[in-house]
Amino acid sequence: MNIEIVEKILEKHRKQGDGLISILEEIQSRFTYLPEEALRMVASERNIPLVNVYGVATFYRAFSLKPRGKHLICGCLGTACHVRGGPVIVEELEKNLGVKRGETTPDKEFTLETVACLGACALGPVVVADGKYFPKVRKTKVKNILEQVRKGFEDSSVEQDYHIFPVEVSCPNCNHSLMNPNHIIDHYPSIRFIASFDQKHGWIELSSMYGSYKVFTEHEIPSDTIVHFFCTHCHAELTGSSPCPACNAPMASMIVRGGGIIQICSRQGCRSHMLDLG
Amino acid sequence: MINLIINGLDVHVPEGSTVLEAARFLGFPIPTLCYLESLSPYGACRLCVVEIGEGARAKLVSSCTYPATEGLKVRTSSERVVKARRMVIELLLATCPQSKTIQDLASAHNVRRQRFRQEHEDCILCGLCTRMCEEQMMAKAIGFRGRGESRSIGTPFDIESEVCRRCGGCMYVCPACQLRCTFTNPEKAICGGCANLAPPCVEKDQFKDLMCYMDPCVACEIKKD
Numbered sequence: 088m089n090i091e092i093v094e095k096i097l098e099k100h101r102k103q104g105d106g107l108i109s110i111l112e113e114i115q116s117r118f119t120y121l122p123e124e125a126l127r128m129v130a131s132e133r134n135i136p137l138v139n140v141y142g143v144a145t146f147y148r149a150f151s152l153k154p155r156g157k158h159l160i161c162g163c164l165g166t167a168c169h170v171r172g173g174p175v176i177v178e179e180l181e182k183n184l185g186v187k188r189g190e191t192t193p194d195k196e197f198t199l200e201t202v203a204c205l206g207a208c209a210l211g212p213v214v215v216a217d218g219k220y221f222p223k224v225r226k227t228k229v230k231n232i233l234e235q236v237r238k239g240f241e242d243s244s245v246e247q248d249y250h251i252f253p254v255e256v257s258c259p260n261c262n263h264s265l266m267n268p269n270h271i272i273d274h275y276p277s278i279r280f281i282a283s284f285d286q287k288h289g290w291i292e293l294s295s296m297y298g299s300y301k302v303f304t305e306h307e308i309p310s311d312t313i314v315h316f317f318c319t320h321c322h323a324e325l326t327g328s329s330p331c332p333a334c335n336a337p338m339a340s341m342i343v344r345g346g347g348i349i350q351i352c353s354r355q356g357c358r359s360h361m362l363d364l365g
Numbered sequence: 366m367i368n369l370i371i372n373g374l375d376v377h378v379p380e381g382s383t384v385l386e387a388a389r390f391l392g393f394p395i396p397t398l399c400y401l402e403s404l405s406p407y408g409a410c411r412l413c414v415v416e417i418g419e420g421a422r423a424k425l426v427s428s429c430t431y432p433a434t435e436g437l438k439v440r441t442s443s444e445r446v447v448k449a450r451r452m453v454i455e456l457l458l459a460t461c462p463q464s465k466t467i468q469d470l471a472s473a474h475n476v477r478r479q480r481f482r483q484e485h486e487d488c489i490l491c492g493l494c495t496r497m498c499e500e501q502m503m504a505k506a507i508g509f510r511g512r513g514e515s516r517s518i519g520t521p522f523d524i525e526s527e528v529c530r531r532c533g534g535c536m537y538v539c540p541a542c543q544l545r546c547t548f549t550n551p552e553k554a555i556c557g558g559c560a561n562l563a564p565p566c567v568e569k570d571q572f573k574d575l576m577c578y579m580d581p582c583v584a585c586e587i588k589k590d
Contacts, residue, residue, distance in 0.1 A: 123522055126521070136499075136505035136508070136528070137505075137521045137526070137528075138505050138506065138507060138508035138520070138521050138526070139505070139508060140521075141508070141510060141521035141522065142508050142509050142510055145510040145511045145512075146510075146511065146512045
């Protein structure tokens with residue numbers, strides 16, 4: 088364990104005034120687990136008794152005190168997934184990885200876990216690998232999933248998730264649709280705004296696929312720049328209700344057809360977004 | 366003063382009392398296990414259940430955590446309460462049959478058998494020791510870990526805690542490990558039994574703010590000689 092990394096994380100959260108769980112989450116994402124030394128550092132830095140930090144760390148399933156593999160495979164065994172064959176899928180995963188549930192492969196590549204419900208019952212049985220949801224998994228698909236995980240998801244395309252629907256959005260000010268059927272991204276009409284930054288104005292087009300981060304712009308936007316989004320019809324700025332939870336930049340909001348609001352962070356490179364289906 | 370009715374009797378208790386305090390003050394017996402006057406109420410053991418309200422809206426609440434409110438109607442030993450209490454005792458017996466405290470409770474409430482799968486745990490998770498450690502000893506050396514089935518009490522990482530002064534307060538209040546000797550097994554985090562006592566108390570000087578609940582303390586008696 089690298090003490091400096093933990094110190095850096097603590098320093099960052101001290102500024103933001105965050106609570107214990109977000110600190111532990113970040114430590115876990117850096118080390119794949121919570122090292123004992125890190126928990127002691129958190130306790131003394133935050134002035135929380137170690138026993139409370141330990142209690143929180145052992146309470147939540149998301150935290151692990153043992154080192155975990157590079158890839159986290161999680162099979163859902165909730166009621167809906169169970170009746171749709173979840174246990175068979177988990178057994179198949181166990182067979183393919185050669186470890187029981189809750190264990191890590193000796194080469195530290197995979198950790199297999201089960202979860203009681205992911206809230207995606209319509210897609211059951213669900214397997215989540217490194218944060219990616221695989222819906223309606225069959226026994227025969229398990230090998231394929233593991234291969235994909237081993238390769239990494241960087242080049243796998245969004246279209247595979249045919250259960251994830253594109254969103255149609257409109258301007259919260261004039262209610263005109265922001266969809267642009269002339270430019271297709273991810274097989275669906277893109278979302279078009281006017282973007283303004285550093286005295287430059289130009290169009291920006293985003294994928295309407297929820298979960299895809301494809302963006303096309305007229306001018307190259309440098310990373311970390313805060314962009315102002317304007318409606319292409321009424322030219323009103325799309326301002327959100329609250330700052331970005333990840334980077335504190337302003338959010339841009341749009342109305343989702345069918346009811347609800349989606350907010351995206353206006354900072355180039357920040358992928359934070361909030362979907363609130365009313 | 367708050368006016369409430371306990372077992373059909375109009376009574377007045379000071380503001381801020383709990384139902385349990387009110388009932389005990391007035392002499393209505395309510396058995397408890399996880400309640401200790403000097404510690405914050407926790408409501409874990411459910412032995413102190415009483416029935417409040419009337420008719421269809423009557424419900425069982427834990428009296429140690431329920432505040433006495435104006436006009437509250439409390440029954441401390443209705444049929445429903447007694448039934449619930451006996452059930453709680455049966456469940457406690459199923460978890461921890463070797464505890465003298467629980468055996469005494471069962472005997473006092475005429476519980477002669479329990480109908481559940483017999484286990485032999487050494488902890489009923491009443492939280493008395495953690496509260497004692499935190500509130501009276503100002504240590505926070507032990508606490509709850511995990512959840513659900515695997516919930517347990519102990520020190521972080523199951524190693525000796527730096528903040529533990531081995532005062533023995535946790536053992537003193539424990540209803541499960543009380544009067545149970547673990548002989549020469551000092552490694553155990555909570556109840557080190559008598560083996561834990563002698564060395565730390567004899568080397569008392571290193572803990573300037575040492576508070577001891579073991580009275581009379583075996584180790585101190587040894588030291589006197």
